[in-house]
Amino acid sequence: MERFSYPGIVGLAPMAGISNKAFRTVCRLWGAQFSFSEMISAESVLLDLDVVDEMLPFEEENSAVQLYGSDPKKLALAAKKVQHRASWIDLNAACPVKKVIKKNAGAALLKDLERLRDIVVAMKNACEKPITVKIRIGFEKNELEKIMDVLVSAGVDGVEVHGRTAVQMYSGKAQWNLNLERWNVPTAISGDLYTVEDIRRALEISKASAALVARGALRKPWIFHEFFHTKAPTVEQIRDMFLFHARLLKEREGEKSFYKLRQFVAGYTHGFFGGREFRERFMKLEGFDAIESAIREFFNRFLMSVGENTVRDRTNA
Structure with missing residues (x-):
């Protein structure tokens, strides 16, 4: 196997309930160079649940499948089973949500580094595709050096590092000053990447190979x-992408999936005057016809004004 490297310097991070096929496609069109599936449980893969097939990448280049669990054998079997749908397999050892931690999965693996090592080794032995791991800098305190040493010794192909501990959840400021080039393995930095300047500074400060944008992409997909x-x-590009996103959801998940667009409306209307009022109205709309009509009406107001085909920060947005 050739040495793994992240296929670009900026990618879309895995986000449960958000980084589905439709949003991955939209972010790719905006310029994201790689992406991850939503977090999928190894148990669900092995049980052949219908939802798994919907969550896996389909005809997507440079897309990883992210798995979670705590049993090395089950994770290895699950990774082997889905690897044909992935550019590489990613293990989640970063999720701080209680229901995941209670299963000794996600960030809980950072408290059991022997188990984490066994999982990586098992997945590596079972798969032909590269294995990467998404981590936090520690569970209760910064133990990045110890965690990275374990992962590297297990033969991991790459590591994505969120610069917070698990107990911090998403509070406080993410650490970027991690000197990730110390380890001879590709790395990606994540956490608090909301602007282009954030991405550039995080890459420079962390010495990571790449950056993963999560909530920053949800806030502003472009x-x-x-x-x-x-x-x-331009305003026209944003309008057309929002409409395209709606059509993708409708085609893939049917008429009833229109409500999923509600979590993206704040991002698409970021920086637009009157955005707040529009978002309040949008939350009450039902059906794709009503949604598409409202999107066209909102953005066309700006296109009808001379010089309003560019986006800038506005008050009352």
């Missing part, structure tokens, strides 16, 4: 466009 083009997209 952040990838800004990073690579050094400017915001």
Whole structure:
């Protein structure tokens, strides 16, 4: 196997309930160079649950499948079973949510580094695809050096590091000053990447190979466009992408999936005057016809004004 490297310097992070096929596609079109599936339990894979097939990447380049669990054998079998749908397999050892921690999975693995090592070794032995791991810098305190040493010794192909401990959840400021180049393995930094400047500074300070954008992409999906083009997209581009996102959801998940767009409306209306009022109205809409009509009406107001085909920060957004 050739040495693994992240297929780009900026990718979309895995986010439960968010980084589905439709949103991955949208972020790719905005410029994200790689992405991850939502977190999928190894148990669900082995039980052949229908939802698993919907969550796996389909005809997507540079997309990883992220698995979680605590049993080395089950994770190895699950990884082997889904690897044909993945560019590589990612193990979640970062999720701080209680229901995941109670299963000794996610960030709980950072408290049991022997188990974490056994899982990585088992997955490596079972798979032909590279194995990466997403971690936090520790569970209760910063133990990054110890965690990284264990992962590297287990033969991990890459590590994504969220610069907080598990007990911090998403509070406080994520640490970027981690000197990740100390380990001879590709790394990606995540945590508090909300602007293009955040991404650039995090890459420089952390010495990581790549950056993973999570909530920053949800807040402003075109952040990838800004990073690579050094400017915001036009109002027309944002309108058309929002409409395309709606069509993708409808095609993949049916008429009843329109409510999923509600978690993305704040991002698409970021920086627009009157955005707050529009979001309040949007939350009450039902059906794709009503949603598409409202999207066109909102953005066309700006397109009808001379010089309003660019995005900038506005008050009351």
